[in-house]
Amino acid sequence: MQEQFVRLDEIRRGASFMAVVVLLMLAADLSVVAQEGPAMAADKWRPKAGAYAEPGKNFESNCDEGNDMTIDLGEKSVSGSEWGCKVKRIVDLAPGSLKVGMICSDYNLAQNLNPRDPNWETRQFNEVMFVKRIDDATISVQKSLNGKLKDPPWRAAYCPLKTQRAIAEATLRAKVEAKRKAELEQALKGAHPRDGVYAAAGPDFEERCAKFNDTVVTFSGKSITTASNICQIRNTQVQLPDTVRIDSDCTLQSPPGPDAVGVQDPDTIQDRKNLMFKKIDDKTVILWIIKDGHFTGDGRKLSYCSDQVQRAYAVQRRTSKQTKN
Numbered sequence: 001m002q003e004q005f006v007r008l009d010e011i012r013r014g015a016s017f018m019a020v021v022v023l024l025m026l027a028a029d030l031s032v033v034a035q036e037g038p039a040m041a042a043d044k045w046r047p048k049a050g051a052y053a054e055p056g057k058n059f060e061s062n063c064d065e066g067n068d069m070t071i072d073l074g075e076k077s078v079s080g081s082e083w084g085c086k087v088k089r090i091v092d093l094a095p096g097s098l099k100v101g102m103i104c105s106d107y108n109l110a111q112n113l114n115p116r117d118p119n120w121e122t123r124q125f126n127e128v129m130f131v132k133r134i135d136d137a138t139i140s141v142q143k144s145l146n147g148k149l150k151d152p153p154w155r156a157a158y159c160p161l162k163t164q165r166a167i168a169e170a171t172l173r174a175k176v177e178a179k180r181k182a183e184l185e186q187a188l189k190g191a192h193p194r195d196g197v198y199a200a201a202g203p204d205f206e207e208r209c210a211k212f213n214d215t216v217v218t219f220s221g222k223s224i225t226t227a228s229n230i231c232q233i234r235n236t237q238v239q240l241p242d243t244v245r246i247d248s249d250c251t252l253q254s255p256p257g258p259d260a261v262g263v264q265d266p267d268t269i270q271d272r273k274n275l276m277f278k279k280i281d282d283k284t285v286i287l288w289i290i291k292d293g294h295f296t297g298d299g300r301k302l303s304y305c306s307d308q309v310q311r312a313y314a315v316q317r318r319t320s321k322q323t324k325n
Helices: 002-042 059-065 107-113 161-191 205-211 307-324
Strands: 050-053 069-072 077-080 083-094 097-106 125-133 138-143 154-158 196-200 215-218 223-225 229-240 243-252 275-281 284-289 300-304
Touching: 050 059, 050 161, 059 161, 083 107, 083 125, 097 107, 161 229, 196 205, 196 307, 205 307
Parallel strands: none
Antiparallel strands: 050 069, 050 154, 069 077, 077 083, 083 097, 097 125, 125 138, 138 154, 196 215, 196 300, 215 223, 223 229, 229 243, 243 275, 275 284, 284 300
């Protein structure tokens, strides 16, 4: 009986040992699977973002002058001298090999294809580019022209770090400047009175609104019609967050009324600004007309006419344009 217990105990120890072996094998398999995931992801090679140029004696000068190519697939852009592309699709052909689908603007190509095309500046081309890794710093590139692969692949080497830093700094400055211009443009729009029909407050306000014969502001169409003048806007300048000064060519309405006020010729004014609007709120503005080189007095307070009047004026403008055409 004791011998049987000994054998049973050995069998149990043997079973436990086998269980441990199986668990270790499973753990090893899971470890391999876990390692394969990142390895597979690493196979999706991408060229380093930055400037590239053809290797050779002019390599560094071409890098510094930006004559060859800049690739940034992370930002979905590829560009060269007088051409630029927005990346739309990336296809992995093999480890270290890509096919890049792009929408491109190409100044020279557009002119060469059709010099008489009135829209050549905005013309876009569907292009494709093949990129292959040669080593850590060198790639092979083949780009189509007007959708056709006419030129053989060429080698491009990653430019020195000093060039990459200069490009990065220039890109940052361009982004800051673009943001500044966007903010300035927004400020301009905020200072401009709303386009539409205005009239001075008073007992006949609704009547003058309905006749469109007081003041019509059309910054989008670069024109302002006052009670006395028809003006074409040449340029505008925001003087304060709520004030816009205007350089305009104005003529008296025909026939001029008894109280008509002429607008001074901008050529006789130092800064050429002969009209000025101050925005009180979305429906109220003050208009000044320059006199003897100065904006004097309290100006003329104008209120935005009703939505019904604005719609009627829009219909009249459309009808007038159709009649002229």
